[in-house]
Amino acid sequence: MLTYSFTNIGSDSLYQHLYKCIKNDIIQQILVPGTKLPSKRTFAKNLGISIITVENAYAQLQAEGYIYSIPKKGYFVSDIKNMHPRQAPILSSENVQLSAGVSHYLADFSSNQTSSDNFPFSIWAKLIREILNDYQQELVTNPPCGGILPLRKAIAKYLREFRNICVEPEQIIIGAGTEYLYGLLIQLLGFDKKYAVEDPGYGKIYRIYQKHNVTCDLIPMDHFGMTIDELEQKKSDIIHISPSHHFPTGIVMPISRRYELLAWASKSDSRYIIEDDYDSEFRMTGKPIPSMLNIDVQEKVIYINTFTKTLASTVRISYMVLPKHLVNQFYTELSFYSCTVSNFEQYTLARFIEDGYFEKHINRMRNYYHAKRDLLLKALQNSRLAPYVKIMEEDAGLHFILGIRTGLSDRTFCLLAEQNGVRITALSSFYAQPPQDAEHFFVINYSSIPEDSINPAIEIIYDIITKVSPET
Amino acid sequence: MLTYSFTNIGSDSLYQHLYKCIKNDIIQQILVPGTKLPSKRTFAKNLGISIITVENAYAQLQAEGYIYSIPKKGYFVSDIKNMHPRQAPILSSENVQLSAGVSHYLADFSSNQTSSDNFPFSIWAKLIREILNDYQQELVTNPPCGGILPLRKAIAKYLREFRNICVEPEQIIIGAGTEYLYGLLIQLLGFDKKYAVEDPGYGKIYRIYQKHNVTCDLIPMDHFGMTIDELEQKKSDIIHISPSHHFPTGIVMPISRRYELLAWASKSDSRYIIEDDYDSEFRMTGKPIPSMLNIDVQEKVIYINTFTKTLASTVRISYMVLPKHLVNQFYTELSFYSCTVSNFEQYTLARFIEDGYFEKHINRMRNYYHAKRDLLLKALQNSRLAPYVKIMEEDAGLHFILGIRTGLSDRTFCLLAEQNGVRITALSSFYAQPPQDAEHFFVINYSSIPEDSINPAIEIIYDIITKVSPET
Secondary structure, rough: OOOOOOOOOOOOOHHHHHHHHHHHHHOOOOOOOOOEEHHHHHHHHOOOHHHHHHHHHHHHHHHHHHHEEOOEEEEOOOOOHHHOOOOOOOHHHHHHOOOOOOOHHHHHHOOOOOOOHHHHHHHHHHHHHHHHHHHHHHHHOOOOOOOHHHHHHHHHHHHHOOOOOOOOOOHEEEEHHHHHHHHHHHHHHHHOOOOEEEEEOOOHHHHHHHHOOOEEEEEEOOOOOHOOOOOOHHHEEEEEOOOOOOOOOOOOHHHHHHHHHHHHHOOOOOEEEEEEEOHHHHOOOOOOOOOOHHHOOOOOOEEEEEOOOOOOOOOEEEEEEOHHHHHHHHHHHHHOOOOOOOHHHHHHHHHHOOOHHHHHHHHHHHHHHHHHHHHHHHHHHHHOOHHEEEEEEOOOOOOEEEEEEOOOOHHHHHHHHOOOOOOOHHHHHHOOOHHHOOOEEEEEEEEOOHHHHHHHHHHHHHHHHHOOOOOO | OOOOOOOOOEEEEEEEHHHHHHHHHHHHOOOOOOOOOOOOHHHHHOOOOOOOHHHHHHHHHHHHHHHHEEOOOOOEEEOHOOOOOOOOOOHHHHHHHHHOOOOOEEOOOOOOOOOHHHHHHHHHHHHHHHHHOOOOOHHOHHHHHOOOOOHHHHHHHHHHHHHOOOOOOOEEEEEOOOOHHHHHHHHOOOOOEEEEEEEEEHHHHHHHHHOOOOEEEEEEEEEEEEHHHHHHHOOOOEEEEEEOOOOOOOOOOOHHHHHHHHHHOOOOOOOOEEEHHHHHHHHOOOOOOOOOOOOOOOOOOEEEEEEEOOOOOOOOOEEOOHHHHOOOOOOOOOOOOOOOOOOOHHHHHHHHEEEEHHHHHHHHHHHHHHHHHHHHHHHOOOOOHHHEEEEEEOOOOOOOEEEEOOHHHHHHHHHHHHHOOOEEEEOOOOOOOOOOOOOEEEEEEEOOOOOHHHHHHHHHHHHHHOOOOOOO
């Protein structure tokens, strides 16, 4: 019978040692395929070890395919020449790097990456230092699931002063990014509800609903926003819209459509409006239209906003404002969740807002983006490209629409541009079913374009549309 | 016809002014219920404003219930005496504070709040300072959805050196807490799958699956862990277990059951094992049993661990290790998600691990908890309570089980303890259907108990079980 020594087994446990001995004999063909192994009881007695030790060694050998068992007969050595361990797929480094933000383009008009020069590093560092000194106990104390109260108070005050939105701090729920909050909302409002998003729209939002396995319809937009008839027809419950500044069309929803949508929502208890106010802080001109939350007297609007647009896309702090009856439901049903933002960042941001740095930062950034936009618009107007382009919806937020007169299809144009270092996305690519008249319009995100790339990028576009023959 | 002046309207827009004038007249009963309002066209002409302005004012009045419309007839003043605006429920401050971590007990054996004295504030502050100086560009650059590569590399190295787990950094996905990662896993593995959790178990995990609207079964445990028969019977696909140290029973799953579960998983492509290794770092004695990931050669194990247990419950950084074939699926299907942890904390933690501080911290904490546990055990043994209690499963992790000989029901005992400042949770409360023999056992989380509360808490328990007459 097989015999192994159990002296000098180092740090291995008995079963690990036995497992290694047998495995080694199998690999070295001392134990040939088909050999019957001793019964557990006999083997244990012979080696002076417990049955369970043999059992564990056999179990591991079997799990790894070195031996197999036949019921009521025992364990046998496998033919390991035929062992093809499941081939681990090679990790594609391209996949792994997906969505990494580093752009290698001369100009990337598709990126909404915030510019690195603008993050208030020195103030942030100062505040973190203060927080780490002053709030040690608070920093390691579990916050309520909606977030620390000082941050929710600071946000409520900010909303009151700058967006004319009056809410209780308790209505504000902090989360690690709006994407996370969308998922939380589905858990709150129900997987059985019918969700609806704007078409065209930000594809990611649609995908998030899809990935959460809820019904989500794409509702066509007219010139004022989502169309009510289609909502009625699709029997939607929850609509997800961005009335302040629609992406990508740039439409600012007029007050009449806002009321129509509120009227639509008022007709059933299950209906809600998710108002995604993602870049309203950067509205360039004109008096802002009141948010839908402002004119909602029936607790139908859930307001969502984020600091990823205003501070840095890598700071993952967003919030939603729930109507009061939903706040109570939230605390009853979902308060077992921990808040997803670390206390360290919550306290830092709270003080950043309280001490007025946020307001100053927003003003500075608004001016910065305003200047960047003006520079780009002026460069376009003064360029050889001017006769070929039309600028639209440039008054709100961080992007506008550029119409380009060209015989090239959107696909060809974008491809040629990309080959020449200019990344640009066609408006049509944001539609589920692009209408004919969406062709030749492009979405210009200008927030992260380096100033000295503007003119070369315009020249590249000019060259493409004038030197390449139109498709037949 | 109605006439209003449009001079001195302040900062109001025309429609807002008109809306306010009409609303005021309705409230003051100048316009009585049933009064027909002028048609939009006539009214606009009369007031010298645009039709759209009247339209907007009417729309807002209608949305708020001051007027109503009859198709093809026009707009009429509502009877506002019957208007009962939806009563906003009062926010219960108790609700809002739910899950806030501040404990007002003399001793709270139910809390797993990490102790505030132990967070390495000065090192953390030093590292943040360095990061804010050295990595400004990286800090504002969008990371891949799985997290920044330096952190994933640091975790891979740590797992290799301390848990003998060899994985590629690309297999590691960073997220804002394990609760978030569970939701992400459901999106990856499917809402159509049947999930299974341990009974007894950590109720929060069960609730997360329920809230995600997936089928989730509670699978009974025997003395070795989840029972396979029940899994087969329930046709479970995905099991969520904590083999290193089960909560609350403290069971460390023996290697044989681990292999049995791996064998169970190998029988179908849809089967996976989520190995939740939440407090394995604090195993007190003995050689750790290899993780299930270690002995998984068929890509069936998804390993999850967190820094909230080792650093602070308010630092929301956790990670999961995906089998390679699932990594590729993850990047194909879910890479549109942004990583939920801010870059600032990811870089700080990466350096904390790289520079060896994490290892030192774990060792220090292990000694700290070891000493705390020994103090508590010794205090129990030397107390008048000693003849009444039995200590079980004290070798792993941050809790143990205390059997108490008493005629009181668990409910009465816990209630009396709580009234006297000692919060303690019965083992039976972690069962869906508590078996008879789970009565009189209690879960002792000792990590956050102040040293000088130990003896008074023991005395309180002694008094309760000796001075209160048993229930009939």
